[in-house]
Amino acid sequence: MARIVQKFGGTSVADVNKIRKAAEIVVKAASEGHEVTTVVSAMGHTTDHLISLAEQITPTSGERNPREMDMLLATGEQVSIALMTMAIQTMGHEAKSFTGAQAGIITESRHGVAKIQEMRTDRLESSLARGEIAVVAGFQGVTENEELTTLGRGGSDTTAVALAAALGADRCDIYTDVRGVYTADPRIISDARKLPSVSYEEMLELAATGAQVMNARSVELAMDNQVPIRVRSTFVPEDVGTLITHRVASPEYAIAGISCDMNSASVTLKSLDNVNESKPLEGISALFTRLQELGIQTDMVMVLKHEDEPSQELVFTIEKSALPRVQQLIESLALSLGNPLMQVETDIAKVSVVGRRLTNRPEVVAGVFEVLHNASIPVQMVATGDMRMSVITSAKHGREAVRLIHQRFNLSDGSITV
Amino acid sequence: MARIVQKFGGTSVADVNKIRKAAEIVVKAASEGHEVTTVVSAMGHTTDHLISLAEQITPTSGERNPREMDMLLATGEQVSIALMTMAIQTMGHEAKSFTGAQAGIITESRHGVAKIQEMRTDRLESSLARGEIAVVAGFQGVTENEELTTLGRGGSDTTAVALAAALGADRCDIYTDVRGVYTADPRIISDARKLPSVSYEEMLELAATGAQVMNARSVELAMDNQVPIRVRSTFVPEDVGTLITHRVASPEYAIAGISCDMNSASVTLKSLDNVNESKPLEGISALFTRLQELGIQTDMVMVLKHEDEPSQELVFTIEKSALPRVQQLIESLALSLGNPLMQVETDIAKVSVVGRRLTNRPEVVAGVFEVLHNASIPVQMVATGDMRMSVITSAKHGREAVRLIHQRFNLSDGSITV
Numbered sequence: 001m002a003r004i005v006q007k008f009g010g011t012s013v014a015d016v017n018k019i020r021k022a023a024e025i026v027v028k029a030a031s032e033g034h035e036v037t038t039v040v041s042a043m044g045h046t047t048d049h050l051i052s053l054a055e056q057i058t059p060t061s062g063e064r065n066p067r068e069m070d071m072l073l074a075t076g077e078q079v080s081i082a083l084m085t086m087a088i089q090t091m092g093h094e095a096k097s098f099t100g101a102q103a104g105i106i107t108e109s110r111h112g113v114a115k116i117q118e119m120r121t122d123r124l125e126s127s128l129a130r131g132e133i134a135v136v137a138g139f140q141g142v143t144e145n146e147e148l149t150t151l152g153r154g155g156s157d158t159t160a161v162a163l164a165a166a167l168g169a170d171r172c173d174i175y176t177d178v179r180g181v182y183t184a185d186p187r188i189i190s191d192a193r194k195l196p197s198v199s200y201e202e203m204l205e206l207a208a209t210g211a212q213v214m215n216a217r218s219v220e221l222a223m224d225n226q227v228p229i230r231v232r233s234t235f236v237p238e239d240v241g242t243l244i245t246h247r248v249a250s251p252e253y254a255i256a257g258i259s260c261d262m263n264s265a266s267v268t269l270k271s272l273d274n275v276n277e278s279k280p281l282e283g284i285s286a287l288f289t290r291l292q293e294l295g296i297q298t299d300m301v302m303v304l305k306h307e308d309e310p311s312q313e314l315v316f317t318i319e320k321s322a323l324p325r326v327q328q329l330i331e332s333l334a335l336s337l338g339n340p341l342m343q344v345e346t347d348i349a350k351v352s353v354v355g356r357r358l359t360n361r362p363e364v365v366a367g368v369f370e371v372l373h374n375a376s377i378p379v380q381m382v383a384t385g386d387m388r389m390s391v392i393t394s395a396k397h398g399r400e401a402v403r404l405i406h407q408r409f410n411l412s413d414g415s416i417t418v
Numbered sequence: 419m420a421r422i423v424q425k426f427g428g429t430s431v432a433d434v435n436k437i438r439k440a441a442e443i444v445v446k447a448a449s450e451g452h453e454v455t456t457v458v459s460a461m462g463h464t465t466d467h468l469i470s471l472a473e474q475i476t477p478t479s480g481e482r483n484p485r486e487m488d489m490l491l492a493t494g495e496q497v498s499i500a501l502m503t504m505a506i507q508t509m510g511h512e513a514k515s516f517t518g519a520q521a522g523i524i525t526e527s528r529h530g531v532a533k534i535q536e537m538r539t540d541r542l543e544s545s546l547a548r549g550e551i552a553v554v555a556g557f558q559g560v561t562e563n564e565e566l567t568t569l570g571r572g573g574s575d576t577t578a579v580a581l582a583a584a585l586g587a588d589r590c591d592i593y594t595d596v597r598g599v600y601t602a603d604p605r606i607i608s609d610a611r612k613l614p615s616v617s618y619e620e621m622l623e624l625a626a627t628g629a630q631v632m633n634a635r636s637v638e639l640a641m642d643n644q645v646p647i648r649v650r651s652t653f654v655p656e657d658v659g660t661l662i663t664h665r666v667a668s669p670e671y672a673i674a675g676i677s678c679d680m681n682s683a684s685v686t687l688k689s690l691d692n693v694n695e696s697k698p699l700e701g702i703s704a705l706f707t708r709l710q711e712l713g714i715q716t717d718m719v720m721v722l723k724h725e726d727e728p729s730q731e732l733v734f735t736i737e738k739s740a741l742p743r744v745q746q747l748i749e750s751l752a753l754s755l756g757n758p759l760m761q762v763e764t765d766i767a768k769v770s771v772v773g774r775r776l777t778n779r780p781e782v783v784a785g786v787f788e789v790l791h792n793a794s795i796p797v798q799m800v801a802t803g804d805m806r807m808s809v810i811t812s813a814k815h816g817r818e819a820v821r822l823i824h825q826r827f828n829l830s831d832g833s834i835t836v
């Protein structure tokens with residue numbers, strides 16, 4: 001008998017029939033003698049519908065109260081847990097639903113992007129001890145003051161992993177609408193290969209760079225807590241999917257996959273004034289402190305200081321949705337940033353090659369540049385790290401770049417060559 | 419400065435524009451310097467939609483888990499409070515939303531029909547003290563064990579009145595889609611007259627016999643706590659509506675109004691066996707104890723014992739929706755009820771004349787019989803009490819009976835004659 005956490009995303013519970021299908025998977029595991037905790041997201045487009053209601057009430061996103069948005073959005077998952085529990089009960093198995101608060105998911109009070117602070121799982125433990133399937137609302141938590149919070153994008157994955165860690169689960173199954181983690185998005189690359197396993201680190205980079213199969217924060221949480229994750233399909237449950245674990249299954253030099261992120265915008269700041277020499281980075285430091293406080297993630301941060309010029313240049317990417325807040329922030333910090341000239345690019349694609357020890361593999365960098373050059377695909381920015389190489393190109397070239405790189409490194413047949 | 423509770427029903431918050439309209443009423447009161455707590459129901463047909471989802475998952479109503487139904491239905495009001503709060507904030511006023519749990523509405527654990535046990539309003543008091551408009555989810559509460567509960571039909575009215583009592587509010591305004599309490603349903607009787615005021619007792623009888631403007635339980639709660647209620651229209655807020663209070667505004671002999679209930683079913687039990695002489699009512703007592711435990715309300719209960727026969731006859735009415743549970747219950751108690759023959763009528767209308775001291779006014783009873791007889795409208799059952807006279811007729815004659823009685827007592831012009 002194992003203790004299992006199973007998470008079903010929005011597409012897996014999009015309608016009543018799909019909820020039944022998911023319930024069958026849950027009941028099957030319980031019938032095999034396992035202790036099952038299941039985490040569910042809001043049904044299909046519920047969250048979008050709720051957001052559109054809020055947009056009608058308060059058109060300007062900056063004016064929408066984050067506390068009230070959490071109050072609103074938390075209802076989506078609550079509907080799902082009630083229906084999922086009824087579906088399980090109708091199949092003859094004991095089950096009980098739990099809101100984030102009831103499941104003991106205690107968070108900090110930053111609405112919309114709250115981080116989990118503590119897990120108080122005694123109610124869930126009692127439920128499991130009674131032989132019930134515990135059905136927990138993903139994406140939500142509660143503060144010490146009983147304020148409802150949400151965990152931000154991919155929050156249901158985070159709930160599932162945090163529960164798996166707190167309950168000491170043997171594994172955490174993330175059920176979704178794809179069969180696992182692929183070498184590239186199968187909607188772009190028809191012969192992309194499904195990885196039998198991938199390391200936490202590789203998955204983290206893939207998620208951080210646009211692979212939508214799992215959220216980066218939840219992968220990090222799984223890594224920190226050594227929770228083995230299986231990404232698998234609700235609609236093809238016999239497929240074991242992809243195992244995410246610390247075990248290195250792929251050979252050392254392998255490229256795990258290629259991701260493509262179309263949701264980023266790049267921001268370039270050229271400081272026109274002479275920034276105080278003794279504290280040249282003070283303004284930039286203030287900027288990033290504020291970005292962190294606002295829960296806005298940045299990527300591909302680069303600072304250029306031309307030796308012969310007093311000005312400096314700062315470049316980074318953010319999610320497009322954060323752009324209004326970032327622009328407002330930069331305006332408020334203009335003086336300490338040297339009254340910068342701001343350039344924003346939203347029509348971009350970020351293509352990332354993820355694998356181990358890429359810094360030791362200049363041939364990967366060379367190969368990427370080679371195929372993009374041969375195809376006359378423009379490269380606006382490049383950043384490389386130990387685990388990945390990311391290239392910013394124009395949005396219209398994104399898919400083609402993924403296809404060419406996937407082909408260049410022969411990722412479809414598993415015999416990766418660099 | 420007064421302390422006011424304002425409640426907006428489902429039709430008053432049916433869409434985004436109506437929520438804005440309601441928010442305007444709330445903000446106006448707050449701007450006039452009043453301390454405002456507002457209670458909102460689920461938007462329009464939200465509850466019906468949620469119930470239909472549950473019906474798809476679990477078709478048999480008796481098998482639907484009451485705890486999970488509460489978990490599901492409570493989301494409807496939670497959406498409303500978040501949107502209402504955002505609407506108020508967008509108009510520039512401070513506001514904060516509260517679930518039933520956050521508002522401190524502690525209930526017993528009978529899911530679906532939970533009664534309020536205690537009000538812990540310290541969080542609301544703090545919110546009001548900060549100058550915020552407190553926006554509270556109607557219809558829901560929480561048990562000591564943090565289980566979500568709902569208060570049953572008309573639960574949002576109950577929430578509003580209970581809050582008004584606990585907060586020591588000066589008045590409780592129930593905003594709805596009609597302008598007040600009428601002498602009869604204005605959709606049936608075009609010249610029905612709006613009552614300027616009505617006593618708690620009269621309103622209680624009207625509500626209990628099918629007037630849908632307010633829920634009987636909440637009227638009772640208002641009466642017990644001496645909370646003055648104003649029933650008024652969200653869409654014509656300048657109309658002061660009808661005041662419900664202990665003050666007797668109408669003359670002693672007046673008929674307050676006529677209600678018509680199409681949602682009742684009658685149950686007749688004819689005991690065929692000789693019921694134990696020493697305890698002739700034991701079975702009936704057990705039946706009504708169980709009905710009470712199940713939260714099923716009965717009306718027009720009559721027991722007939724024919725002197726020359728060993729059998730007895732029991733008749734009562736219930737809500738149609740409770741019929742499957744009642745039938746099942748009677749089957750389980752068949753032996754102690756003397757293996758009764760059960761007859762059920764669902765195609766009925768209950769027409770009630772409500773007024774003070776009707777028992778002292780046989781001419782009211784006479785007048786009702788007179789018009790129904792003249793119009794050849796069949797009368798299946800009659801029950802009279804101090805405050806009302808109810809007649810069961812066939813469903814198709816309900817409206818006509820209301821019209822004829824309304825006309826007979828000249829209720830349209832206020833100069834009531836018996």
